[in-house]
Amino acid sequence: MSQNQIKKPIGKRIRNWAIVLIVIAIYVWAFAGAPSIALKDSAIQALKAIFHGFLHPDWDYIYDPAGEDLLRTLLETLAIAVLGTFISAILCVPFAFWAARNMTKHRTLSSLGKIVLSCIRVFPELIMALLFIKSVGLGPFAGILALGFHSIGMLGKLFGESIENTEFTAREALIASGANKLQVLWFAIIPEIMPAFMSYTLYRFEISVRSATILGIVGAGGIGAPLIFALNGHSWDRVGIILYGIIIMVTIIDLISAAIRKRLV
């Protein structure tokens, strides 16, 4: 890219140009196919209604002793995220060891583990929630299972990578002094990856809190269900207070989690 005196090899230059052309082609295709921006006739009205609702949120919804209220559903959302993260943090451990390259002599075995993890990862949690709803019924439990299962993909990958990055010295010292495999695992590898483990789990927890807020849209518990009702009913004051609730909750969780993570690493 810079004006080097030495010319780059011709193959490389052709490849770079090919990449540029492909990128341009993708953009031409994307812009050509995109529908033009057209405001709905009622857009101004809708915008006004939305702004009015957001400026005058439904304060009564925050706490309602009789029924479903903001605090209760937010708490449920949080609980879904906690349990989902917890399940995946436990379940991902075997996957992580399976996918780590330095845990086995067979390269194909660890590659297979990595493929399995990415397969789990690409499966959107919302679709997973739909599947779990079918089996355990509507409610937070389906959301927990969906989150728990989905998070294995990412946590397993990150844990696997941190296992791959472990220092060999402690391990070799233990092997030299005659430790068996389990002892090596327990005294050399686990202590070394524990901080990374905790840090990634907390990081995943932050993401899970965000995901949990929308799981309810398909009926998997949490704040999503009242949110989708309010959206469908165009009750923008209700949407407003729920939005503020989500923003405040996510921000607080992020701050706490970031503070803890800073101490860990």
Add this chain to the structure above:
Amino acid sequence: MNSIKVKKPSKVKGIVTFLLIVVIIWASALNTDVSFQKLWDGLPNMGTLLNEMFPPDWSYFKSITEPMLATIRMAVLGTTFGGIVAIPIALLSSSNVVRIPVIYQIARFIMNLIRTIPELLLAALFVPIFGIGEIPGILAISVFSFGIIAKLFYEAIETIDPGPLEAMTAVGANKIQWIFFGVIPQVIAHYASFFLYSFEINIRAAAILGYVGAGGIGLFLNNALGFFQYDRVLSIIIYTFIVVVIVDAISNKIREKLL
């Protein structure tokens, strides 16, 4: 944990943390009515569902190709717009570019605020304004990827090498030159990497935005589920899966080269 005869640090902190975690998990389980009995009882239902899903409706693949392409288009355009807007905000958020704390704190605050809003909610808010279709989806993804890219990018900017910057200041470069020739060359590869990373996430996000009327494959998924056409649901899932795997693989390859 091991039995060396060194004075160990107090265990109290560890025990308290452990107890705290147990209490949080226990309270969460109580709050959400979790029971393994329910899972166990529900497993046969899952079996029935899978039974109804197989075999997938292969002929359906042809009719969902167009919405699938629309989904990809939404992700491409959304990531691009979001990525462009992210650059100035990321620069404004970096304490080593903007030396005035008030400005970078405000920029960071806006960035963090936007990141907390779920993309599905954004899409649902844009639908009444722009009508049902791809536009609300593109906008929702723009806002969402703006949040991701801006955050990652500003963190990368803050870790750059100050040497070239000082050299530029010494020879009398103005702020714009300083950013263009001092900051940007150091972080451009990171930016491209974050852009691709956000694109990967957006493909997945775009696949479900149709749920609230924002175009793409999600609408078809919603319909198929509503009519209990589980063989079609499986077709959509398989199709999404294939696209996501391909995009992830390509993007990962490029990102490995970049960094």
